[in-house]
Amino acid sequence: MSEVAARPVHSAILQFLTRRRGRTRADWTDWLTYAYLFVGLAVMFAPVLWVVLSSFKTPVNLVEFPPTFLPYAVETVEVEGFDEPLPLYEVATEEGETRLLAQIRRVGLNAQMIDPAKPEAGRVVVAVADAKPVRHIQFYWGNYAQLLSTSGSNLWLYVYNSLFITVVATLITVVMNSMAAFALAKYRFKGNTLALVAILMTLMIPPTVVLVPTYLIVAQLGLVGNLWGVILPTVATPTGVFLLRQYMLTIPDELIEAARMDHASEWRIYWRIVLPLSAPALAVVAIFSILSRWNDFLLPLVVLNRREVFTLQLALASFQDENQIHYDQLLAMTTLTALPLAFAFIFLQRYIASGIASTGIK
Amino acid sequence: MRATAALSGAIAALAALPARAVEPVMHGAQKALGIKQMPWVFLIPNLLAVLLFSLMPVFINLFYSVTGSDRLYPVDRPYIGGANYETLFDCGNYLDPSTCSRDLFWRALGNTLVFVPVQVAAMIGIALFTAICLNRDIRGRGFFRSIFFFPVMLSPVVVALTWQWILQRNGALNGLLTSIGLNRVNWLVFPDSAFFWSVFVTVWAHMGFFTIILLAGLQSIPRDVYEAAKMDAASPWRVFTRITLPMLKPTLLVVFILCVIRSVQTFDELYVLTGGGPGSATILIVQYIYEVGFAIQPRNFGLAAAASLLLGAVLMIFTLIQLRLARGRNL
Numbered sequence: 208m209s210e211v212a213a214r215p216v217h218s219a220i221l222q223f224l225t226r227r228r229g230r231t232r233a234d235w236t237d238w239l240t241y242a243y244l245f246v247g248l249a250v251m252f253a254p255v256l257w258v259v260l261s262s263f264k265t266p267v268n269l270v271e272f273p274p275t276f277l278p279y280a281v282e283t284v285e286v287e288g289f290d291e292p293l294p295l296y297e298v299a300t301e302e303g304e305t306r307l308l309a310q311i312r313r314v315g316l317n318a319q320m321i322d323p324a325k326p327e328a329g330r331v332v333v334a335v336a337d338a339k340p341v342r343h344i345q346f347y348w349g350n351y352a353q354l355l356s357t358s359g360s361n362l363w364l365y366v367y368n369s370l371f372i373t374v375v376a377t378l379i380t381v382v383m384n385s386m387a388a389f390a391l392a393k394y395r396f397k398g399n400t401l402a403l404v405a406i407l408m409t410l411m412i413p414p415t416v417v418l419v420p421t422y423l424i425v426a427q428l429g430l431v432g433n434l435w436g437v438i439l440p441t442v443a444t445p446t447g448v449f450l451l452r453q454y455m456l457t458i459p460d461e462l463i464e465a466a467r468m469d470h471a472s473e474w475r476i477y478w479r480i481v482l483p484l485s486a487p488a489l490a491v492v493a494i495f496s497i498l499s500r501w502n503d504f505l506l507p508l509v510v511l512n513r514r515e516v517f518t519l520q521l522a523l524a525s526f527q528d529e530n531q532i533h534y535d536q537l538l539a540m541t542t543l544t545a546l547p548l549a550f551a552f553i554f555l556q557r558y559i560a561s562g563i564a565s566t567g568i569k
Numbered sequence: 570m571r572a573t574a575a576l577s578g579a580i581a582a583l584a585a586l587p588a589r590a591v592e593p594v595m596h597g598a599q600k601a602l603g604i605k606q607m608p609w610v611f612l613i614p615n616l617l618a619v620l621l622f623s624l625m626p627v628f629i630n631l632f633y634s635v636t637g638s639d640r641l642y643p644v645d646r647p648y649i650g651g652a653n654y655e656t657l658f659d660c661g662n663y664l665d666p667s668t669c670s671r672d673l674f675w676r677a678l679g680n681t682l683v684f685v686p687v688q689v690a691a692m693i694g695i696a697l698f699t700a701i702c703l704n705r706d707i708r709g710r711g712f713f714r715s716i717f718f719f720p721v722m723l724s725p726v727v728v729a730l731t732w733q734w735i736l737q738r739n740g741a742l743n744g745l746l747t748s749i750g751l752n753r754v755n756w757l758v759f760p761d762s763a764f765f766w767s768v769f770v771t772v773w774a775h776m777g778f779f780t781i782i783l784l785a786g787l788q789s790i791p792r793d794v795y796e797a798a799k800m801d802a803a804s805p806w807r808v809f810t811r812i813t814l815p816m817l818k819p820t821l822l823v824v825f826i827l828c829v830i831r832s833v834q835t836f837d838e839l840y841v842l843t844g845g846g847p848g849s850a851t852i853l854i855v856q857y858i859y860e861v862g863f864a865i866q867p868r869n870f871g872l873a874a875a876a877s878l879l880l881g882a883v884l885m886i887f888t889l890i891q892l893r894l895a896r897g898r899n900l
Contacts, residue, residue, distance in 0.1 A: 236805050240702045244713045247699065251716050251773070255723075257741055258731045273744035378583055387615035394608035402612055409623035411888045415834045415855045416881035419633055419862050419874045420626035426641060443618035473607040474595035478588060502724035504837040505855075509863050520726045524841050527730070537730065545727045552722045556715055559722075563781045 255545070262538035263346040269534055280345035284309050284323045296320065296338040307341070308333065350539040361514070361522075362540070368434060368511075369501060369519040376438045377496040381489055383442055388451030388485075389477045393463060403452070409445045415505065422509055436510040437518075441500065447492040454488035455481060491562040494555055501548065519544050630881075633874030639867035646871075653875040674876060676849045677857035680764075684853060685832045688768050692828055693821070696776045700783035701813070714784070718777035725837030728774045733757070733842055736766060760850035763843050767851045771838055775831070779824050786820030787813070819894070826891040830884055854880055 261269065264278040283292035286309050293309035298320065300306055308320035311330065320333050355362060391403050414421070421440050422431075430436030458481060466476045482489070507518050517525065523544055526537045552559075598610050629643070634653050636646035661668030666675035703714050720728065735741045736756040743753040757763045790813070798808050814821075836855040839845065845852030845860075852860075854876065862873030 237705070237707065240705050240707055243698070243702055244707070248713065248716050251720060254731050254735055254773075255720075258734055261734065270739065272739040273747055274739065274741055374583070378587075382588070383614045383618065386611040390608035390611035396605070396608045399608070402616065405624070406615065406619055409619055410892070411885050412623050412627060412881070413830070413834060413884055415836065415858070416877045416884065417623065417626035417630060418858060419870050419877060420629035421622060422863075423629060423633075423641060423643075423870075424621060424626065439618070440622040443615050443622065445619075448615065472596050472599055473604065473611075474592055474599070477611065478592070498722065502726075504725055504840075505859070509859070520724050523726045523730065527733070527841070534734065538734065541727055541730050541734075545723055548722045548724070549719075552715075552719055556718065560714075560718065560781050563778060 258538055259542050261534075262350055262542045263348070264535075265347045265349065266535050268347075269538075277344050278346055279342040280347055282341040282343060286321060286323050287326050293321070293323070295323070295341040296333075297341055298333050298338045300337075308338070310338070350535045351543075354536045354539045354543075357536075364515065365517055365519045365522040368516060372434055372438055372503075372507075372518060373497055373500040375434075376441055376500045377493055379438065379442045380444060380447060380496045381493050384444060384447035384492060385451050385482060385485065385489060386477065387448050388455055389481050391448070392452045392455035393458075393460070393481065406443075406445050406448050409443070414440070418505065418509065421506070425510055431510055432513050432516055434511075434516060437503065437507050440506060441503070444492075444496070447496070450492060451485060451488050454485050458484050491558060494551075494559055495562065497551070498548070498559075627881075630874045630878055633870050634878055635871075637871050639869060641868075641870065649871070653871045656872065657875055657879075671872070673849060673852065673860070674857055677852045677854045680850070680852060681833065681854045684764075684768065684835070684851075685829060688771055688832050688835075689825070689828045691768060692772050692776055692779060692832070693824060695772060696779035696783055696824070697821075699776065699780045700787055701809075703780070703784055704787040714781075717780055720774045721777040723774065725774070726841050728770065729838045729841035732766065732770045732773075757843055758847055760847055763847055763851050767839050767843060770842060771832075771835055774838060779828060782824055782827075783817070783820060786817050790816045822894055823891065826887050826894065830887050830891070833880070833884060833887075 260276070260278060261274075264275075265280055267281070268275065268279050282295040284295050285292050289311070293311060296308050296310050296318075298306050298308050306322070307324075308331070309323045311319040311321055313319075313335065316335050317332050318335050318338060319330050320338070321330050322328055387402075387406065391399060425431055425436040425440065428436070428439075430439070462480055462484075463476055466480055471479070502520065503518070504520050504524070507521055508524075511517060511521060514522075514525075519540075523537075523540055526533065526540070595610065599607055602610065632643060633646070635648060635650055636643070637649040637652065638646050640646055657671055657674055659670040660675065663669075663675070666672040666679060669675045699717055703710060703717070707713075723731075737743075738753060738755055742756065747753060754762065756766055794812055794816070795808065798812055803811070834855050835853055836859065839851055839853060840856055840859075843851045845856050858873045858876050858880070861869050861876065
């Protein structure tokens with residue numbers, strides 16, 4: 208125990224990194240690998256960390272240049288005779304000392320200050336250039352509070368719209384695709400191949416290409432500006448049907464025959480036997496549906512033309528169309544929008560990765 | 570595994586309610602139509618959706634592209650033949666967009682023709698290098714894999730706003746530059762730098778996706794081939810060019826096609842990050858379709874449809890190659 212503790216930390220880290228199976232020493236390619244991975248770590252992760260940290264900065268701290276890495280807040284102090292707490296400054300005096308003064312107001316290049324320890328000594332005028340604000344690291348929640356209060360009801364509306372679209376579209380996708388997959392995998396009937404080909408052919412028709420006619424059909428159905436207008440066009444995913452069909456092919460037909468012997472209806476066979484057995488494939492289809500519906504942008508942009516039906520993504524994007532960008536609230540909202548997926552990512556990462564690796568869908 | 574179980578449990582619970590309503594309908598259908606027709610009953614909802622929102626739109630697109638006016642409903646639109654295509658291709662000199670009657674289309678096309686090769690090359694190069702690094706016998710593989718992968722999950726809007734916040738005049742990047750004594754740059758104001766960052770940001774957001782596919786490909790290469798190479802004391806570069814690349818070729822091809830298909834359709838990130846600007850420096854073909862069909866008044870659905878069909882034709886070629894490639898594998 209004491210040996211381990213006595214070893215300098217950096218050599219312990221070094222040893223941890225260079226220890227490998229089989230060989231004892233790392234060669235230059237390993238160093239190159241680590242160098243690249245750590246640069247990658249910085250480039251991939253720092254931007255998001257930066258946004259999250261920035262969302263906790265005060266508006267003054269936000270517009271500062273050069274920007275501070277961590278959120279800082281100015282120290283304030285209560286002074287007798289003043290209703291509001293006054294910001295605290297470190298002032299360099301002519302004698303070369305530094306004094307702690309509270310600023311009352313700023314007039315041009317000078318500031319009126321007062322000594323919080325001896326308020327009776329009266330006001331002193333100090334050049335702004337000589338005063339440095341006293342600051343400490345503080346996570347400021349005001350941006351979030353303001354986001355929730357000013358657009359209060361609206362924010363929850365956007366969250367509701369996004370959730371509604373995601374949940375309903377995913378449910379319909381999972382049920383509809385698995386029904387089709389069940390028919391294609393477990394029945395021999397005329398037109399089986401034709402139906403499969405018709406569904407798979409849509410792989411060749413990306414949604415961006417049929418944007419105009421999709422809008423027309425949504426308009427014909429009277430669903431422009433309606434959440435259902437972005438749900439219905441997205442539910443028939445060819446990859447979902449295909450994935451589920453391939454999976455259901457591995458379910459033994461004897462199970463289904465046995466259920467038919469027991470006079471189970473076809474729907475019961477699908478709902479009670481095939482569906483539960485396809486859970487892993489269903490989960491993959493559901494995860495990808497959730498991801499793509501939550502992040503969807505182009506179709507909602509075209510169909511959801513009123514603020515009341517905006518999704519979170521649309522609301523977020525519309526922040527910057529307004530003349531002035533309110534970075535304080537924008538950053539808080541960006542963080543909030545990314546949050547649910549960050550959680551999902553932690554739990555479902557392995558699943559998503561294996562789904563991508565085996566099918567190349569997203 | 571537990572997460573999936575929980576997720577499927579939640580989905581089952583949520584779906585159970587409508588399912589109870591559907592059950593009597595399906596039982597009735599089976600009684601009325603007989604068991605022979607049941608596969609069609611199961612197929613019909615999906616087929617209807619496919620027909621309505623995928624197959625029919627292709628033909629409606631064709632119809633739109635040969636009709637004019639700014640009216641949405643087909644009955645109001647007069648037939649104008651190939652006039653939309655003629656307008657798109659009406660150009661004094663194809664190399665100079667300003668001589669074209671639809672100069673924005675040609676600018677978008679030109680940008681896309683530069684964007685796609687550059688982005689695909691950068692994407693595959695970086696994803697391949699990352700996958701090779703992650704495939705090595707190193708510490709913290711799972712951690713590093715997550716780090717490279719997580720931007721794939723972020724929404725395009727979040728990605729764009731994140732980078733906008735970093736690239737703005739008072740942003741973190743300029744802060745870093747001034748700290749080492751360089752001048753601030755308005756990254757998204759100059760055409761060339763805006764274009765560079767468009768490529769950078771889209772690669773940043775999507776490389777994890779391709780890294781995962783390439784990593785799976787690398788892991789399927791048998792270990793003993795590498796063992797044999799080590800016996801012969803082959804240099805790492807030689808191992809890479811003589812073993813890794815040839816054995817990874819099928820996966821690389823799939824990644825290449827997928828990457829091209831998605832790259833051509835890039836829209837979301839750039840729409841929020843640069844809005845196609847400055848000027849029209851980063852406008853790509855899908856944004857052109859969006860602008861002409863929906864944003865610029867009066868809406869020109871015919872022109873948008875014509876441009877869509879041209880885009881669709883190009884994408885179809887790549888998708889056909891992809892399907893041909895996939896047939897040899899499991900998909």
